[in-house]
Amino acid sequence: MKTKHLVAFVILLLFTIINAMDLNRERHFPDTSKHDAEYRLWNNLKLGRNTTLVMPPHNDTSPITVIIGLHLLLLRDMDIAQQTMTSEAYLQLGWTDSRLQWDPLKYENITTIRVPNHRLWQPDIKLYNSAKAEAMDAMGNVYAMLYSEGDIWWVPPVTLYSTCPMDIKHYPYDVHDCNITFGSWTSNGYHIDLAVREMELNELDSRGGEWEVLSGISKAEATYYECCDEPYPSVTFTLQLRRRSPFYKMTVLFPILASIALILTSLCISPFSRHRITLNVLGLILLVLQLLHFELKLPSVGGSPPIIASFCGWLVIQGTLTTILTVCVVSFLGVKKQDRNPVPSSIKTFVNLWPVQMMGPQGLVQFSFIPFKYNQETEKLDATSNSDAENPFNDPNARNENYEEWLGFFQIVDRIVFVVFILFSILVLIAAVI
DSSP: HHHHHHHHHHHHHHHHHHHHHHHHHHHHHHOOHHHHHHHHHHHTTTSSHHHHSSSSOOOBBOOOOEEEEEEEEEEEEEEETTTTEEEEEEEEEEEEEEGGGGGGGGGGTOOOOEEEESOOOOEEETTTTTTTTTTTTTTTOOOOEETTSSEEOOOOOOEEEEEEEOOOOTTSSOOOEEEEOOOOOOETTTEEEEEEEBOTTTTTOOTSEEEEEEEOOOOEEOOOOOTSOOOOHHHHHHEEEEOHHHHHIIIIIHHHHHHHHHHHHHHHHHHTHHHHHHHHHHHHHHHHHHHHHHHHOOOOOSSSHHHHHHHHHHHHHHHHHHHHHHHHHHHHHHHHHGGGGOOOOHHHHHHHHHHTTTTTTTOOOOOOSSOOSSOOOHHHHHHTTOOOOOOOGGOOOOHHHHHHHHHHHHHHHHHHHHHHHHHHHHHHHHHHHO
């Protein structure tokens, strides 16, 4: 009886040990069938020198089609002086290699594997309008996706340094179209054909940047050169960029508006007042500082100069002419009576023309806050800042016929300068809008 119990105990102990071994085997040694299938697949694909250096099978009527897309992430810099654009993106490349096909049913339904890009043949796609030679092949070393049909999808991160001709005529409200062009460096259209995907801008981070991306356009085209009969396809991604202008309102527009206000105020003051010189000098200082800002911000580039810079140059000329006119008038008032020459006949003829007469004291253009004629107000104004010996207005015998004719001429010239300034400013604004 004891023997039977001992045998039963031994059998139960062996059964328990066998079950424990099975459980341990299942826990530490999972099913490796899929792993083995992928290992066999890699061996059968024979990814090596033949699949890396040799182009996939093709012919002139059926070239290898390479799909190119661009997923823009960041617009890093726009260099106006160098005419370049720097951007960060994912370059999307897809093509088919018929040598790398397999039947998923033979490999545990494996339809996709990840392959190091250096183990695959890659089309020699380069950035045609690269601004840096060393950056033409600056693609990240990332894995590619290989599908059972032989399709390959490779998305390397890239930093693109591309040329971008810029027209700064409407600075700081300028809009530019910048191209990013890709193509095969050595193969023509009979070997590699290019297709294009729509540019992706949904993850573009342009918040806080100086430039805003308005749109992105993708197109594929083929170019024929005089040297060759073969087409050379390329893919171009066009970005339309607009400068964000709120910052420039403070640094560019407001100082110019202040200068215009000073010059207009000076033109509304009698040309016989020395206070006009003070206002003109203040306006000229602001304009010269603004032109220095343009020189630093906008180095000399081709194309049309900025309208706003040309306008500043015109304001400098206007302020200088107004200052010279005021100095001449004040100097004339300081000339002694017996030294004043009569007005030349040519000037009298010019003054007597009817368009010029409209600018005279009785004409249509009346705008001065301080009267042009010599009167007690003008005398009091200038007498407050000059001694009796230096102030020509204190000489009651200083006026004669020549004196009155010269004053009328200065009045007319001053009003002509004012009208020209207004008309030219309007023309510049119209040109800026157009």
